[in-house]
Amino acid sequence: MSSQVHIKRDTEGRQETPSSYAGVSRSWLRTALNAIGVQNLSLLFALALLVIVIGSQNPNFFLVSNLRTIGTAISIVGILAVMQTIIMLLGGLDISVGSAAGLTSVVSAMVFMTNQNAGVSILVALGVGVAAGLFNGLVIVYGRVNAVIATLATYAGFRGLANLISNGRAQGYTGTDPIYVFIARGSLFGVPVLIWILVCVAIFVHCLLRYTDIGRNIYAIGGNATAARLAGINLNRYIVVCYALMGLVAAIAGIMLTARTGSGQPTSGSQGLELQAITAAALGGVAMQGGKGTIAGTVIAVVVLGVLQNGLTILNVNSFWQDIAQGLLLVAAVIVQQRRRGVRAVGLP
C-alpha cells in the first residue's frame, strides 16, 4: 500500500506535460519550464547562485579565457558523464572509466611514437577502449557479476595495465603533431575543439535516447527489466553494447587527455574521472536504480561541477577541500533523489 502512495507522489512531483498536448493557449514560459523540467531548473538555479557568489568574490571569473578554461576542463569529464548516464539508465554503473581513459591515453601516445601517425594511434586507442568496455559488459552479463564489482575490478586492472606498459611514466610526445594540437588547442567558430567534442557526443546521445527505439528500450530496461524482457527486448545485447560504447567514449577521453598534455598519461589527469562522471550524472537527476534521467540534466550538472571546481581554484581554496566537496555533493545528490522517490525505508535497502 505504502509504496503505491510513494509512487504517486513521485510522479506528481515531476510530471512532464506533453509538448503536443500542451495546446496553443499555454504561455511560452510554461512550455519552456516544462521543456527544462523541475530538476534541471533547480540545477540552473544552483548554477546561477554559484556564478553570482564566485563572480562577486573574483571578477576574473567572467574573463573569456577563464570561461574557455572551464569549458575545456569539463569536456573530458563531460563526455564520460554523458555516456555514464546511459549506463546508469540501464541500472548499471561503470567505475572503470577513469582507468580506461588512462590506459587508452598511454596506448595512443605509445602507438604514435612507433609510427608518428596520429590517425593510426587514435584508431588503435579507440579499439583498445571498445575492447575494455566489451570486457566489462561480457563479465557483467555472462559472468553474472554485479556491475559495481566487475568495474571495480577492471578499475584496478586497467590502471595496472596502463602502468605496466608505460612503466608508470608519461609516454611519448604528441605536442608537435598537427592533429593532436588541433584537438588540444584548435577552435571552430571561436569555440575550442574539446568543447565541440563534448557538444557532439552529448547531442548524439541525447538524440539516441530521445528519438530512437534503442533509447526508449534503454529506459524500459532500467525502469523494469522484467517487463522489458517479456516485451522481447534482448537485455544482454543492450548491456554488452552499452558497456562497449562506454569503453569507446573512455578512449575518446583518453585521446583528449593525450592531446591536452602532449603525452600519454597512465594515471595523472584520469584519476578520479569516474567519481566526477558519476557525481555529475547523479546530480543531473539520473536515478541510481535506472530508468530515469536525461542528458540535459547531466550536462547542466557537469557545468555546475566545472564552475564549482574552477571557483574553488580561483578563490584559492585548498584542492583537498575540492575532493571533500565533491564527495559531499555526490551523497547529497543521491539523498535528494531518494527523497523524491519517496524512499523512507529503515535499515538496509
Place this chain on the structure above:
Amino acid sequence: MQNVSKGFAGVQALRDASLEVRAGEIMALMGENGAGKSTLLKILSGAHKQDNGTMLVAGNVQEFSSPDDAHAAGIRVIYQEPEVIPHVSVAENIYVGALPARGGLFSQRRVVECARAELARYGFDNAIDAETLGRDLSPAQRQLVEIMRALIGEVRIIAFDEPTSSLSDVEAERLFELIGTLRGAGVGIIYVSHRMPEVFRIADRVTVLRDGAVVQTREVSETTQEQLVGLMVGRDLSGIFHRQAHEPGDVVLAVEGLTTDDVEDCSFEVRGGEVIGLAGLVGAGRSELAHALIGDIPRQAGRILVDGTERRIANPGDAVKAGIGLVPEERKAQALLMHRSVRDNICLTVLRKLSVMRVVRQGSERALAQSFVRRLNIRTSSIENPVANLSGGNQQKVVLARWLSPKPRVLILDEPTRGVDVGAKAEIYDVVNELARDGMAIIVISSELPEILALSDRVLVMRAGRIVAEVPGREATEQSLVALAMDHEPVTTKELT
C-alpha cells in the same frame, strides 16, 4: 479455555470474517485461491492490521501493531515458504532473534545444546541435526526449523499455511504426529490446506472461506468432501457473465510435450477464435507453462507450432516474432514502466516497427496509442500521463494494449482481471470475446473459476505441472474444476490421464 474470535470489514480481501479456535483443537481453514485465507493469517500474525473488528486471545482484546506483538501474545504463523538463514546452523536458525545469551555473550555450544534438547523433546532429533547449516537443509527440514522456531516461548495458537506442500508422505506423517502432540498440550491449531484427505484426517472442525467471508464452520465428523467443495465454490455468477460461444477455426497454436523444470509433458492445441481456460491451484504450473511458451523459461523438451510451422522460441523476442504474446500475471512487477507514459507503455513491443532508420515516428506512435486508448476505453487524461496515475483496471488495459499492438496470433492472458474492478472486468471480457471473433487464439489463466467459465470454450486443468484434464466449456462447473485441480474424485467429467 482460549477463545479467539476475529471480525473484519475489510475492503474485499476479508469481509466480517469471524473465526474461533479452541485450545487443544485443530481447526482447518479452507477456501479457493483468493478466498482470504492468507489475509486472515497475516492479520493474525500482526503483519497486517485489520480495518475493523477485534481479536480476542483468551478472552482479552488484543491490538497487534507488529508481528512482535502477536508473538508475545503466543500466536505463531508458519508460512508456506520457510525463511531459513542459509549460512548459520539449525540451532541459531531456531533461536534467531531470541538467542540464549549470558551477560551479553552467546555461546555456540549452549545454543546447540538447547536446540538439541528441544528437538529431542518433540521427537525430531533423528530428522535434523542442530549443527547443520541452513543451506544444506531439505524443504522438509526447513519446515521443521520454522516449526521449532515457532515453539519457543509461550505458545497459544499456531497457524500452518499449507505445511505439507513441500513434504513427502513420510515427512507429512511426522508433521501430523507433531500437530497431534501440540493439540494434546492444549495449543489451538489453525490448519490451512487444499488437501481434502489431510483435513479429514487431522482436523476437528473446518471453516470454509469464500470471497473473504466465512461461509460456515462445521464439525469434520459431520461433513463430506462434496459438501466442502460445494461450500467453497457455491456462488452463482452465471447471471453476471454470460459465456459466449466462439467459432473455432483452424489450429493456430500446437504444443507438443513441453517440459521444463516446473512443467511436465504438456500437449495441447488452440484453434483460431477459441478461448482456452487454464485452471488449477496456485503453484500447479500454469504461469510457468505460459512463460515456457514465450521462451522466458528454458525448455527441456517439446515443440511449439504456430499456424502449423514449428517455431524456435528461445527468448521472449522470438515469441513476439512468432506471434505469441503474454500479458503477465503481475502488471506492476512484470509489465508496466510505472514512471513512463501510457504511450510509452503501449508502444514498447512495436517501437521497431514504428521506426524508420531506428528513429521512432512519433506521429504514428501517438496515433497507435490514441487508437488503443479509444478502443479499450482506457480512462486517462492524455496518452502522456504516467501509468502510475491510472487505476488498476486502466493499467491492465494498457498492458493489454501493449500485447495487442503487434497483432499476435496467440494471446496468453495470465490473471487478466486481478485487482480490477467489476466494470473494467466486463470491458476486458468484451475485448477477449471480440479478439476471439477476429480469429485470435487465446489462452486465459485464472484462479477465479467464474472467469474461466465465463470465457472458455475448453478448460484445461493443471495439477503439479501436468495437464490432468480437458473439459468442454459448456460442461465445466466450478465443482468439477475444483475437484480436478485438487485431485479429488471427479464429479461429471472425463479425465484424460
